[in-house]
Amino acid sequence: MPEHAINDLLEDRVGHVLETALDGAPAAIRCGTKSASGSVSQRACVFCGSRVVLYPIADALHLVHGPAGCAAYTWDIRGALSSGPALHRHSFTTDLRETDVVFGGAVKLEKALRELIAKHEPRAAFIYSTCIVGLIGDDVDAVCRKVAADFGIPVIPVDSEGFKGTKKDGYKAACEALLKLIGTSPDPAVPPAPARSVEGINILGEFNLAGEAWMIRDYYARMGVPVVATLTGDGRVDVVRQAHTARFNVVQCSGSMQGLAIMMEKQYEQPYRRVSYFGLEDMAQALYDVADLFADTDPGMPARAAALVAEEMGRVLPRLAAFRKDLQGTRAAIYVGGAFKAHSLIKALRHLGMQTAVVGSQTGNAEDYARLQQLCDPGTIILDDSNPVELSRFVLEKQVDLLIGGVKERPIAYKLGVAFCDHNHERKIPLAGFEGMLNFAREVHGSVTSPVWKLSPRRRA
């Protein structure tokens, strides 16, 4: 291995990786481009971006128009919980065959839609286009219009052909689909205008993995902030349709849903605020920021937010101390979907006495990466759209004790005898909020301090 793996990148990858400077001056990083052919990117495709954003809407029919694979690989793939209907946990696909590719899939799509809507009575249907749909020229919009008119529910095409951009373009297509729903409530008490009639917020970019949205909603309830809609965790079509009535939008996972916040700001004049619910500081800051938004109409809210934060901190901080004692001085690598989450994780790790030595994301933008560089210590490796070979090399070069990532990163860590924390959609325990910080600490501690690593070849060598 060369002395510095950073000097040994594929030509196509140069500029996507950098080491933070000693003087703290942020450098430009290449990002937002399509993945290099043959680089084994950890990203999926446009379809993936759309699917993850819309998937938690539990009373909608999510029909994947294409061969069965795309639907099969995403069948109940996330732990997005619902308090009621669970239609989203099924995998519906037009299962296109050779003959459909030759003669077109629109007839099949229409038939499938009619039968599935009649059978499952969803409140809306999302039709995801996969790669070949654009190529074979199906008029998906026309089918959607026809079926929507006949059944009286929104039937919304999602322009998510896999090759038409990156995962980020899939987020955008999903946001556009949501925008089509918003402001269309059939309830006469919820007219499209005027918007912002409710003294409350929408929670954007929170997908209720392991019930996290319920925890966040509970914090807001205790502060006295009504939540109109959560987009899209534990989502319901009729609630999404009322989202224009909230006074503000509060956006987490900004990579996926800031786009919708911007569209809603334009269309409904709803201001938005970016927040994060991961880690103690960011969670507290989210509540303070939202309280400030309402300070004009509810002057007592900032004080209630402060009381809530004090109460929760009082519960969590003493219990974190024990974990910190064992983790102090260890090092972490982070590789996640969006860079905004990485900001919070760096701070959360500091609470556990851990330093971040490597950090990257699939879809971060220039602004995210500049902020990352400010947050990190000098000599930290920053990665955009990385791959197993790069990740494993930096994990080893920086001698990290923990990798935070998702299912595809997990075996990289375990093969090398490095601890791992799943901070992606397969997690079964909530990691957001104050209580989530405690769970996070428990997860990290349980893996980093496991006795099995002592037996690993790397530790024995």
Place this chain on the structure above:
Amino acid sequence: MNEAEDAPEYAVNPCKVCAPLGASLAFKGVSGTVPILHGSQGCATYIRRYLISHFREPVDIASSSFDEMAAVFGGSDSLMRGLDNVRATYQPEVIGVATTCLSETIGDDVKDILRRYSDRHPSETVLVNVSTPSYSGTHLDGYYDTVASLVSSLAKGGPARASVNVFPAIISPEDLRWLKRTVAAFGVGLCLLPDYSDTLDGGMWSEYRRLPPGGTSLEAIRDCGRALGSLELGWSQASRTTGGRFLNREFGIHCHSQGLPIGIEATDAFLAALSELTGRPVPPDLEAERARLLDAYADAHKILAGQRAVVFGDEDMAIALALFLAEIGVKPALVASGGTGALAQTLAEAHPVLRGLDTQFMPDTDFARLGEAAKAAGPTLLVGHSKGSKLARELDVPLVRIGFPVHDRFGSGRLSCLGYPGTHRLFDEVVNTILADRQAKSTSGYFYF
């Protein structure tokens, strides 16, 4: 059954995945090979994720990472760039190129692209390609087609060698190891293709192994044109264009085709065929394994009497499991597969054992229709991969996990079912699953069974 006329209109909870996954799995079983999928980035990533969740091992699969320009003007440049980058990063012996629905639909001539690439980079990396449009067939089809492509593009003739070729259906790494042990016990050489027993079930590393150790060697594949004979394990292979058939046609290599050796009779047949091909007797150790298995059948037969199973998986695994269940006295009431076409059904219905049991067959199905049929069949047991876990929960019937994928349990690499020892493991699990269910549901709990 005519697919064009009778294919279902849509699927709810598919009981299959797509052909490029099968191709990737087969390529992962060849030494020093990196698969590249010629299509969107998502195909490779979704397939990696699906395989990683099963094997719990790194699964590096490259993508030519199509963009809109490639979709309009052809993916030749993307694929060539991808090959450059894979070679620079991995230094592989072989790059396995599989297509997707995207590259097939725009009509990329992959053979021609690879020919042009090889002209530019002579005699470096071996390039093998397979056509796997995702709208055609399932992962099992992609898997078999890839094995056939590897054999037909690499095998050479020559003087006969004391070795056999074994081409199994999709089985676990532990079962691949059993095949290797068993053939070794006959004292002959082996080309087992594919062999992902080490590449997808290996040890810990001190550094990242870009090409995980193990896999069928290129030399072994080249030599398979000189073997004593081929054994294809998987009922449907008899009706496919397989590597075994190619070797028979090109080099006159005898090809024995049978179902997966699960159960005593199927294993007996496999060992008899191996004995005949090699001209060597069945090693005595195997007789002892067989005796223990039969003894176990006797011990537990009353637990199994009256049990009714719903079986699902790819067609070759599902049929082999059904025959095994019939052998031990569990009625395979319903055998279902996402495998498309009439092949599985024809084979299964033709089988006298299953015909006599009045077994219902559902090829080309999904879990929605399978679930409805299962309710009507009134099973006491489900046997199949982990995507049946929702159905098991709904029916309150236990699921014995076997086959691919198993995403909700550990140890998929060691889920054996082949030969006497694998059958014995599966048999014990079937019996104990029934007992555990009875124990949990009984009012008293039992101390002895």
